[in-house]
Amino acid sequence: MNKTGNLRKMRTELNTPVSYSLLLNDTAIALNPAIGHPLKLTYTGTINCIHCGRKTKKSFNQGYCYPDFIKLAQCDSCIIKPEQCHYAAGTCREPEWGEANCLQPHYVYLANSSGLKVGITRHNQIPTRWIDQGAVAAVPVMKVSSRQLSGLMEVAFKDHVADKTSWQKMLKGVAEPVDMLARRDELLAAVQDSIVELQARFGADAIQLLPEAEVVQIEFPVDVYPTKVKSFNFDKDPVVEGVLQGIKGQYLIFDSGVINIRKFGGYEVTVASAALA
Ligand SMILES: [Zn+2]
Incomplete structure (x- = not known):
């Protein structure tokens, strides 16, 4: 070929x-x-x-x-830092794109790529996002109403767990197994105050926990x-x-x-x- x-x-x-x-x-x-x-x-x-x-x-x-890099909403810095979403301020580069992509349900998840990490993704990017990160296991932790809210929640998790993958380590082998559900429960307890605070700000329905979610195992x-x-x-x-x-x-x-x-x-x-x- x-x-x-x-x-x-x-x-x-x-x-x-x-x-x-x-x-x-x-x-x-x-x-x-x-x-x-x-x-x-x-x-x-x-x-x-x-x-x-x-x-x-x-x-x-x-x-x-x-x-395109300086014009498209998908290239704006708030894509990397969703907690800085500025749609509500009326300054989104492309409001219609923001509505279709950011003002949509997102998941906060835990994945084991080069060790446990927190991440966020749009509902239709599961399990693609996990595969792209080289995760050997992942579990959605909560479903939230927007990309911005997923970013705010992720910031709270970051005080207790990594949010980056070491790609060199990820490429050198299969990550050590992690008890994903036990770690999820510990982390949820650690961010409980932030959940309450963000629910007060965005509405109780804006953050839904997913206690029944199953761990997805991924082999490469x-x-x-x-x-x-x-x-x-x-x-x-x-x-x-x-x-x-x-x-x-x-x-x-x-x-x-x-x-x-x-x-x-x-x-x-x-x-x-x-x-x-
Ligand atoms: Zn172009």
Whole structure:
């Protein structure tokens, strides 16, 4: 197989193990069958914005052109810090986008990626978000009425649990098991005052606990985990090749190094593999 197109975030499906597809524009290439075989990605030198398609010399925020980066609500800093949502102040960059994406139910969850962490995601991004983070287990803890409220709740959790994944550690093996439900109950007790406070501000119905939620276990298609994590960067070296040893999160793991596919959204690459039709 030899195909050229612009990279997108890999598409995933929660199977045992997770099924991955490499996306070149709209063409999906099932990637699990390539594990154990040589694979080569060559960057052509062209980047097209993942939003508008125009050519851009540099990629911003994992694939956008500069004009979109400063204009789109999805590139605003409140996406990374949802507690700073400014929709209510009337200054959302794109109010309609905010209504469709941020003023929607969100989940606060716990995941075990490189250890236990708290995170938030839109209701329709479960379990995609967990897979993208390389979590081996995850459980939704509460359903809240908006992205902003999920961010405010996450801030309260952050005093007691991590909110970041160490991607190097995540790539080096399977995280130590954590008793997710026991940790959830401890953390809920620790943030009880914040729950009461935010319910007083946003309404009792705005925060719903999910005591019946089940822990989702996730297995990744990895034959061999790297002992040292060397990362490829298309901006420095346009050729990424080696034997594909596995896929985890949004990373391809080669015997020669790893690459974060999501980081290179919009990059035009040629994918070559004898193992894929
Ligand atoms: Zn653009």
